[in-house]
Amino acid sequence: MSEDRRENPQDKQETEFQEILGYYEANGDGSQDTLVSALREIQDVYGFIPPEKIQETGRRMGVKEGLIEKLIKLYPSLKAAPYKHRVRVCIGPNCGKKGGPSILEAAKKAAADRGGSYFEVTSSGCLKHCPTSPNMMVDNDVYNHVKPENVASILGKY
Ligand code: FES
Numbered sequence: 001m002s003e004d005r006r007e008n009p010q011d012k013q014e015t016e017f018q019e020i021l022g023y024y025e026a027n028g029d030g031s032q033d034t035l036v037s038a039l040r041e042i043q044d045v046y047g048f049i050p051p052e053k054i055q056e057t058g059r060r061m062g063v064k065e066g067l068i069e070k071l072i073k074l075y076p077s078l079k080a081a082p083y084k085h086r087v088r089v090c091i092g093p094n095c096g097k098k099g100g101p102s103i104l105e106a107a108k109k110a111a112a113d114r115g116g117s118y119f120e121v122t123s124s125g126c127l128k129h130c131p132t133s134p135n136m137m138v139d140n141d142v143y144n145h146v147k148p149e150n151v152a153s154i155l156g157k158y
Helices: 009-027 032-046 051-061 065-074 093-097 100-113 148-155
Strands: 085-090 119-124 136-138 141-143
Touching: 009 032, 009 051, 032 051, 032 065, 051 065, 085 093, 085 100, 093 100, 100 119, 100 148, 136 148
Parallel strands: 085 119
Antiparallel strands: 085 136, 136 141
């Protein structure tokens, strides 16, 4: 008889978080670069740097919490909160030929204008809506025949 031993996702995150801190405790050189690398890895686990993890991170990395908070503000790639919406811009074969990369640039700019942690913008392979390319998705909504100049107003709905 088999047993279901699937790990709770939160336990898995905590395990990974502890592994990251353990690694940097043992191998860190105390530099800012090392601290930022550790924060990036923590962000990879949670999608952002959870505020409740800052204290332990600071204690184990030997720095003050305030320094970590400053770094999160200083580095645009570090986020203190999860993204609210996910934007996927198709750059698959059809959309790519019809302006997908320009739409992606427009989406990144529009997202930056709204503040770094509101939209997560990524490129995507074929979204399986080729006849209406170029396409973009915001969460589960699909937008067809998108033009770069319309991206900001589409994102403005969210
Ligand atoms: S290539 Fe974009 S939907 Fe297929």
